Amino acid sequence: MNELPIAVIGAGPIGLAAAAHLLERGLEPVIFEAGPTAGAAIEHWRHIRLFSPWRFNLDAAAVRLLEASGWETPRLTALPYGGELVDNYLAPLSALPAIRSRLQTGARVGAVTRVGLDKTHVCERDSTPFLVRVEHDGGGTRDYRVSGVIDASGTWSTRNPLGTSGLPAIGEHAAAAWISSPLPDVTGRDRESFAGRRVLVVGAGHSAANTLINLTELTRDEPGTRILWAVRGASAEKVYGGEDADGLPARGQLGGRLRRLVESGKIELHTGFGISSLKSLDSHLTVTAGDGRTLQVDVVVPRTGFRPDLDMLRELRLNLDPAVEAPVGLGPLIDPEFHSCGTVPPHGARLLAHPEKDFYIVGMKSYGRAPTFLLATGYEQVRSIAAALAGDQAAADTVQLELPETGVCSTDAGASCDVPATNTRASSEDAGCCAAPEPVLVGFPTGRTHGRSGEL
Template sequence: MASPTTLPVAVIGAGPVGLAAAAHVLENGLEPLIFEAGLAAGAAIEQWRHIRLFSPWRYNLDPAAVRLLEASGWVPPRATAVPYGGELIDYYLTPLAALPAIKARLQTGDRVTAVTRSGMDKTSTRNRETTPFTVRVRHRDGGTRDYAVAAVIDASGTWSTRNPLGASGLPAPGEDAAADRISAPLPDVAGRDRASFAGRRVLVVGAGHSAANTLISLTDLARDDPATRIVWAVRGASAEKVYGGGDADGLPARGQLGSRLRRLVEAGRIELHSGFGITSLTPTDSGVSVEAVDGRTLQVDLVVPCTGFRPDLGILRELRLHLDPAVEAPVQLGPLIDPEFHSCGTVPPHGARVLAHPEKDFYLVGMKSYGRAPTFLLATGYEQVRSVAAALAGDREGADTVHLELPETGVCSTDAGTSFEVPRPDRQQLTPSRPNPPSEPRHD
């Protein structure tokens, strides 16, 4: 068996944080091996390329990745411009993935199905820390291969595992049966998916910015096709948290989104149902009947689930993880990101020590490191992987010296639309401060 010191570092996922991890691993003199389940880098973002981010380019570019790109003659976009998801792919991720240093180490269409220690299951302890990992990969041709690696950085995100529509964290009875009446999250209502929504009665479920973007796109569609009807259901008592800070928002794009949504609801162009926790879905001849806890029922043609995401932990079953019981993040990170108490604008910089598990040299990073919390931002992920790469290279001082440059107003907020004082580890109630804008489109 090869020594771990001669083996590559596996990076799972070729989104912004995964490619940044590979860039930092290279800068630290290590060898990355990148597995991407999609057919190209940024495959998950491709699903929402029509959505505009809330933060400008300067907070969406990783420094190590930029250094690689600039060495090839790449010219960065204007730092203050606010990109769409498609621009993030076209002007950043695609050129980055095409660089020889990355391309030679990137395997697309290859899905990681399991991670373990070579020759060991979860119960084996002796020599565990010095035993290489085995990463099992299903290739696009259907074949399966095991790869021996020295360390694993899981940046696979959460896009593939959305939260169910049911109010209790479980799929509502009938949700599976109604699957053909439920769209993908963040559909391209005005473009690719227009035919599915035009002239239909559409229910959007969720109280985040994914819901806001979809609702506004639907009202634009309804202007062209007046037969389109828009219904919005939120679990909370009101939609105030979605409207955000309006003109007081630190980034104009988010403030404009919330203000416009409020005006559309007040004008009656969107039919809002608050306190609507879904208990069942029943397919009908023409659509689906959606019932709430209090017995209210909505008859619609199509449902858009903007209910957030959760991590797929199944591939990590044979690893020794220490996860926060509430949000399923690394246990030291969980109290810092719990969305019931604070926003990501107040999450302190953190790196390898906070992200560590009992399984030495395994790290969850990026959106997946936040578990079920919807408060992640790219700048945080980039600092995570910088620290992790330093730790894997034996640079403990570099790994522990963490920092994070954020806008003066903060970068993002929870769906509550508020920021909070620096969070306390005990999750005690915190004092609201001024609204802060999010860095990324909300998927919750």
């Protein structure tokens, strides 16, 4: 079993970082990516500029691999677009022979189990290899035997519904033609779908703010465009955030600009608007709130966040928090019901472990439904896990992280793609939970920084 490779599911920043750390430990990864290229999910929002500078978007082990090939580090203080994260980091990383030879694209994992054992069987379970069933684009389905599994598949493919109570609104599935992708390029690639139309943005996160601001830019050339914004809460104050007091200036500027656009009437804000039903008509869509209010719109942008896809893990023995669907030890620390801004110390293999030995969920998916994932945390997760899989428990337990200090926390009903971390190794106890709730917020840490070393 020790001679078998370790499966890494997903070739986003966290998945590729996991592979880099495994290679440094002398372990053999095999990477399965459902999309056509590494960073395929980020391609959907390549037009979005990150609030976090490059220095929080690069994994140390990945950088060591790249630098050995002559790769030049981007200017660490610059704020990259999603496309630059792919083009200048993930694409070169995935093209390195050490990664390319182990990366399979167009390879969607359909199930993970143990060879010959479903989840009800105990005998010799820990010593039995995993079986990963993979559906290859144009190449049929194949089973792979591996010694361990790191699930870095993220949550991008499973957005939360528009309706309340965790369920789709009545008529939501039938209204699919009126609903856009979560992060459309409203001034570029997807412009025709929004120009001159009544657009409803649903959600109270920073990616919703970005879409709203971009729509106001569209109205300069397309004055017939009408912008509506619906949030479930009583106000939009959390989205406005700290404005000038925010520790990340780009994020503070976003909140301040959005407030001014709402106050000027360029964006029509509807608070307390929990969607109960959608009704497709010939010419438009009627959106109805639980209190009976209705909006007539032409397109809906769903910024309601994401949730993990756990179907492929049904035959594994997982220990998940019943509320947020994160590892049981992590769940209470990130539950948005109680921690819209709490402290989540750095954590690694020990906290992320499940009853299923040598199986780990990492990155945004490790936070389940919680919207407060710190992307810097993801790189430290996989560093610790690679050490544990290599048998170096001391290194696995010494979890360390340094995050920028900011006094403003923000949460979102969304999720972040798994990504970035810092190259430094000073530890942080009070690394705030309120960071990058969605892909647009890659690397947004908040909270105070204090020293801490060790596992929770």
